[in-house]
Every structure is written in C-alpha cells, then in structure tokens.
Amino acid sequence: TSVLHVSNLNEEDNKMVTPQSLFILFGVYGDVNRVKIMYQKKSNALVQMNDHQQAQTVIKYLHGVKLYDRPLQIMMSRHNQVQMPREGQEMAKLTQDYSNSPLHRFKKPGSKNFQNIFAPSEVLHLSNIPNDTEENFLRSKFEEVGVVVGFKFFVKDRRMALIQMSSLEEAILCLVNLHNLKLGESNHLRVSFSKGQIN
Missing domain, CATH: 3.30.70.330 (RRM (RNA recognition motif) domain)
Structure with missing residues (x-):
C-alpha cells in the first residue's frame, strides 16, 4: 500500500x-x-x-x-x-x-529532487527566485510566519537562497504556507528543507 x-x-x-x-x-x-x-x-x-x-x-x-x-x-x-466522496457531500472539501498537480516534485525520473531529500530543519532552501526580488521582500513574507534569524543568496546563482527560521516548527509552517508563493508572472517560489547552514 x-x-x-x-x-x-x-x-x-x-x-x-x-x-x-x-x-x-x-x-x-x-x-x-x-x-x-x-x-x-x-x-x-x-x-x-x-x-x-x-x-x-x-x-x-x-x-x-x-x-x-x-x-x-x-x-x-x-x-x-483514498476514495473520493460524491459531489456535493459535506465532506467533499x-x-x-x-x-495531476503541477506541484509534484518527483514526476521526472532522475530529477535532482530525488538527491535533495533532507530531514526537516530550520534552514530552508529557496529557489526559482526572480532576479529582481529583494532580500527584504522575501524576509517580510517569512516574518509573517515566524522569526527570521539568517538569510543569504547563493553567490553563484541569485535565484536560490537559504533562509533560517528561529525554530524547526516555524520552518515547517513557512514551507507549508510559502511553497508556491507567486513571485512573478511565471515564477513561483520553491521551498525545501536544506542541509546547508547559514554562517
């Protein structure tokens, strides 16, 4: 099963x-x-x-x-x-x-996502960030959920960043609430757990 x-x-x-x-x-x-x-x-x-x-x-x-x-x-x-309920039943929602969700991470065989499976951590890996997105804007979104204690863009690729929350629980809520956040016409933020640290 x-x-x-x-x-x-x-x-x-x-x-x-x-x-x-x-x-x-x-x-x-x-x-x-x-x-x-x-x-x-x-x-x-x-x-x-x-x-x-x-x-x-x-x-x-x-x-x-x-x-x-x-x-x-x-x-x-x-x-x-899991059985789907009949239309119109109270429990339908x-x-x-x-x-058929476009948000599946493992649809493509051999996708990099298979190698990037890490335990939940307070450091989150952000990707798919448009080049003109400011650190302050991203911080403010995550601060709606919890306390941000660190942030850094990747040096080689500014479309990715690490953000550290003050607790594991906050990081999990950030992932749940902010994964797929719309950042531009065709950009949606991708949020994953990271094994990296912000020094």
Whole structure:
C-alpha cells in the first residue's frame, strides 16, 4: 500500500490542518495523489502517496515532527487507496485529489529532487527566485510566519537562497504556507528543507 494514516492533527479553527497543508509538507518526500481528512474525526487523515517507497520516506522524516504544535503520528494504513466522496457531500472539501498537480516534485525520473531529500530543519532552501526580488521582500513574507534569524543568496546563482527560521516548527509552517508563493508572472517560489547552514 502507498496510503498513510496520519493522526494527532490540530483541529483548532485557526490552526486546523487542511488537505493542502498535508499535500505541501508530505510532497517534500514524495508525490501526494490524494488527501482525506476524516469528517467525523478531523485529527485523522489518510494520505495516498505515489508508491510504497515514498510513503516509507514520509514516515522516516515526518513521524513525530510538529505541525501546528502537535507531533504528527504517521503509519502505513490498511487502505489501498483514498476514495473520493460524491459531489456535493459535506465532506467533499476535506478530500482532495492532487494526482495531476503541477506541484509534484518527483514526476521526472532522475530529477535532482530525488538527491535533495533532507530531514526537516530550520534552514530552508529557496529557489526559482526572480532576479529582481529583494532580500527584504522575501524576509517580510517569512516574518509573517515566524522569526527570521539568517538569510543569504547563493553567490553563484541569485535565484536560490537559504533562509533560517528561529525554530524547526516555524520552518515547517513557512514551507507549508510559502511553497508556491507567486513571485512573478511565471515564477513561483520553491521551498525545501536544506542541509546547508547559514554562517
């Protein structure tokens, strides 16, 4: 199976975990096809990955990691797939199909993304930054989520940068909220965890 059972999600109104936030976070470690937050028990969700290996990678890196103040509990599910609800049902918006999403990171075989899988860290790797984007603008976006303690553009390629948040939890929320932020006509910010440090 490639379906994960996720529990201990935050259900508070202002911190409620959405299908989109799980799609973005789990998508760092594999391509997410479907996400279903349980209608009766919103602290639980099913996440269908592209394959078993990607599902295992998610467990390896995200089990026990905090999202909105709660450590995620992730294990393999006994379900083989996530069923889509019928149109118009109340729970319809809690189940999303992302199988054709342009945001998948692992669609291309041999993509560099396969080598750049790192554990969650407070340092985030930003890429796809338009040349005219200022450091202050990027900092201000991340400061809406948490405290920025360091920033630097790559010397050889200004379309990439590292940004360091004051905690792992803030970095995770930045990734969830700011990955795919529109920066220009055709530019959307890409956010990943980095193994690099800002010295």
